[in-house]
Amino acid sequence: MNSSINTTYSSVFEKDLVNEIEKTAVRRNVSQEDVLIDIGDYVKSMPLLLSGAIKVLRVDENGDELLLYFLEPGDTCAMTMSCCLGHTKSEIKAIAELDTELLMVPVQKMEEWTATYKSWRNFVFQSYHSRLQELLHTVDTIAFLNMDERLLKYLKDKAKISGETTLHTTHQEIAYDLNTSRVVISRLLKKLETLKKIQLKRNSITIHSL
Amino acid sequence: MNSSINTTYSSVFEKDLVNEIEKTAVRRNVSQEDVLIDIGDYVKSMPLLLSGAIKVLRVDENGDELLLYFLEPGDTCAMTMSCCLGHTKSEIKAIAELDTELLMVPVQKMEEWTATYKSWRNFVFQSYHSRLQELLHTVDTIAFLNMDERLLKYLKDKAKISGETTLHTTHQEIAYDLNTSRVVISRLLKKLETLKKIQLKRNSITIHSL
């Protein structure tokens, strides 16, 4: 575990803090598709990503979903952090996009470290900063782009996260993430295939060029 | 000026901090419609709202706009804060919605206070928290609502901010804020008028019930 913290966080946190994290944080391994946090959950600890990826979703009263963004190693869930500090319920749902290793930091420690470690404060601010930026881009995407452009962006992001050119997913899954219907996605994917940009198979999409 | 800080912020900041703010912050008065910050601006100070209201917009490459949310007294612009701390350019545009009184706090002080004052840290975290929440609601609005529902929400918000039931604006203005066309807004407003929910006049909309 030591090595993982060092690899991912030794450049951002001072030595003492890394030690403290090692002492107090609990390691957690989750498998692809596992739900880490759901809407309305109270959160008592904050995740630091060591490996893998997490997708963060918004869900409305009708159960309609929308992908907000992905978290990668070195990231933390600013939403969760925000909820922890504000002692409010989670406003988002988080699902493991890949098999993922996490460190869970208890809230009390977070607050303590905020007063003690400058590097922790910077990390927290930096996290808020990047999450705000990410959310702004999400807003851009849904406000200014058409579904075909959103789909392209989605495929790119997903390929980047997994590091592979073949995505293992279904049209229905994509439709959920983009809050549209399966038929619409199938239609648009078919168009992309006709343009030789992707190749479709059952349960997989191979990307040639986007 | 003393009285204003005290009124709005004495309950959130400790006495010493209020004094520091009085010493270092610069007061600024802006008129309705004034542009406070534009996309790409470098920001060297952070606003604390004393009175009035500010509307925060996102603008894309084509100049298309979208209202994100309004700021009210006691709020600060977390986006600006985020940019200050990250020393990055502004990602948003801010326009005075009403005549507005502000205190401008220089970045260096912000960083200093973060280390010194617990109440300042709490304020900063609280601001990030509420801004994230607000942005999530913005996402909900554009992702899950139709234009007629978005328009209703817009009218309500705007009435709440100004404290009046008659809004002084044009259909074109609303269209800009919601990133749609004037014709669409006129159409929907007319429908609301037919339903006796509002009354339309040139340059004004009187709200009966929403």
Added chain:
DNA sequence: GTGCTAACGTATCTTATGTTACATACGAGA
């Protein structure tokens, strides 16, 4: 009053997206 401009009303048409329905194809397991 006249003239002018910005705001507003409204019809018509186009398009993106959503909905429904059904046919077909794939692949895991019996």
Added chain:
DNA sequence: TCTCGTATGTAACATAAGATACGTTAGCAC
């Protein structure tokens, strides 16, 4: 091999929203 559930393809239609075009109106300047 056959069977069956799930995934995908596709047509046909419905609807919200955007685009264009043009007429009308309010209010200001003169």
